[in-house]
Amino acid sequence: MEHATQVELGRTLFTYIDRGEQARSATPFANPVRDYICRDQAARERDVLFHDHPLLLGMTGDLPNPGDFFTNDFTGRPILVVRGKDGTVNAFLNVCRHRGAKLATADLAQGCAQTGGSFTCPYHGWAYGLDGRLLGVREADAFGEVDRSTHGLRRLAVVERNGFIWVRPGSEEPFDPDVLLGTLAPEMAAYGFERYSHYETRTLRRAMNWKLVIGTFLEGYHIKVLHRNTISSLLLGAQTSFDPYGRHVRMAVPRAGFETLRETPEHERDVLKHTAVVYELFPNTVLVWQGDHMETWRVFPGNTPDESVMHASLYIPEPAATDKAKRHWDRNMKLLLDTVEKEDFPLGEDMQRGFHSGAQDHLLFGRNEPALAHFHRSVHEALGLQEA
Numbered sequence: 130m131e132h133a134t135q136v137e138l139g140r141t142l143f144t145y146i147d148r149g150e151q152a153r154s155a156t157p158f159a160n161p162v163r164d165y166i167c168r169d170q171a172a173r174e175r176d177v178l179f180h181d182h183p184l185l186l187g188m189t190g191d192l193p194n195p196g197d198f199f200t201n202d203f204t205g206r207p208i209l210v211v212r213g214k215d216g217t218v219n220a221f222l223n224v225c226r227h228r229g230a231k232l233a234t235a236d237l238a239q240g241c242a243q244t245g246g247s248f249t250c251p252y253h254g255w256a257y258g259l260d261g262r263l264l265g266v267r268e269a270d271a272f273g274e275v276d277r278s279t280h281g282l283r284r285l286a287v288v289e290r291n292g293f294i295w296v297r298p299g300s301e302e303p304f305d306p307d308v309l310l311g312t313l314a315p316e317m318a319a320y321g322f323e324r325y326s327h328y329e330t331r332t333l334r335r336a337m338n339w340k341l342v343i344g345t346f347l348e349g350y351h352i353k354v355l356h357r358n359t360i361s362s363l364l365l366g367a368q369t370s371f372d373p374y375g376r377h378v379r380m381a382v383p384r385a386g387f388e389t390l391r392e393t394p395e396h397e398r399d400v401l402k403h404t405a406v407v408y409e410l411f412p413n414t415v416l417v418w419q420g421d422h423m424e425t426w427r428v429f430p431g432n433t434p435d436e437s438v439m440h441a442s443l444y445i446p447e448p449a450a451t452d453k454a455k456r457h458w459d460r461n462m463k464l465l466l467d468t469v470e471k472e473d474f475p476l477g478e479d480m481q482r483g484f485h486s487g488a489q490d491h492l493l494f495g496r497n498e499p500a501l502a503h504f505h506r507s508v509h510e511a512l513g514l515q516e517a
C-alpha cells in the first residue's frame with residue numbers, strides 16, 4: 130500500500146474510533162441460501178470463475194529458483210506451474226501427451242519441488258522440458274513419426290507480476306493482471322510481495338461452500354462474540370473500513386496498538402504496522418496483511434456445493450534463517466489456523482447444514498457487513514444472476 134493511501138486509511142480509521150463507528154453500506158442485503166447449495170449455480174461458478182477467470186495459484190516466493198514447480202488440482206483441471214531456466218514462470222496442463230498420465234505431483238503444502246531440468250512421465254518415461262517441449266520418447270521407433278512440435282505440454286496462460294502468479298486454468302488466452310486488479314494494482318504493487326518468502330502452506334478441506342469460507346473473513350462484526358477468547362483483544366473489529374475496487378474489496382481493521390499512531394506526525398506514520406488489512410481478490414483469494422507479514426487463503430469449490438478445499442499460506446518478508454525466527458513464524462501460523470479452524474470453520478459447517486434445513490431462504494447481511502454484500506454481489510454479477 131502506498132504511503133499516501135496509508136495516511137488516508139489512518140485518518141478514516143481514527144474517525145471511526147473517535148465516533149465509535151465503522152463503514153456501513155446504504156442498505157442491508159438479503160443473500161439467497163441457494164447461493165451456497167445450488168448445484169446449477171456451483172456448475173456455473175466452476176465454468177465462469179474457476180475455468181475462464183485467471184486465478185492466483187501461487188506467489189513468487191513459492192518458486193524461488195529455476196526448476197521449482199508446484200501442481201494444483203483444485204480448479205478442476207490438473208495444473209503444473211514451473212519456473213523455467215530463464216526465470217519465467219510457465220503453466221501447463223499436467224497431462225502427458227502419450228496416454229495422459231499425470232506428469233508431476235507437488236502440492237504446495239509439501240513445499241515446492243525441484244525438477245532436475247526436465248519432467249519424466251512416471252508411466253512410460255516420456256520427457257518434457259521446463260518450457261513444455263517434448264524432449265524424449267522412449268523406444269521412439271515404436272511410434273513412427275511423433276511430431277514433437279505438436280506434442281509438447283498444453284500451455285495455459287500465466288503471468289507473474291508484483292509477487293503474484295496468476296493462471297487461467299481454462300485456456301491459453303492472454304490476460305493482464307493489472308487489468309484484473311484495476312485500481313487496486315498500484316496498492317498491491319507497493320507491498321513488494323515479490324521479495325517475500327513462502328513460510329508454510331496447509332491444505333484444508335471443509336464441509337462448507339467456498340463462498341462461505343471467504344465470507345468468514347469479510348466482516349468484523351463477529352470478532353467480539355465468536356473470537357472473544359482469542360483474537361478479540363487484538364483487533365478493533367467494530368471500527369472496520371470498507372473500500373470496493375471493482376469486484377475486489379479492501380477491509381481494514383485497526384489492531385490494538387493503533388492508538389500509538391496518534392503521537393506520530395502523519396507523514397511518518399506506519400499505519401500498516403498497526404492494521405490488519407483484508408483483501409478479497411476476486412474471485413477466490415483472501416489476502417490478509419498482518420502488520421509485518423501476510424497470509425493468503427485461496428479457496429476452491431469441492432465436489433459438491435457443500436464442500437471446499439483451500440490453501441492457507443504464510444509469507445514472510447525474509448527467509449526464516451534461525452530457530453528463533455522459525456518459532457516466531459510457527460506461532461503466527463498456529464494462531465491463524467487455530468482461530469479459523471477451531472472457531473470460524475466449525476460454525477460455518479453448522480451453517481452449511483442449516484442451509485439445507487429449510488429454515489429460511491435468505492441470509493441477512495447488515496449495513497455493518499458491507500464487504501460481504503459486495504463480494505456476493507460481485508459473484509452474482511460475474512455469473513449473470515439476477516440480484517435478489
Ligand code: FES
Nearest residue numbers: 225227228250253
Ligand atoms: S502416459 Fe506418459 S509416457 Fe506414457
Ligand SMILES: [Fe+2]
Nearest residue numbers: 345351356473
Ligand atoms: Fe473469524
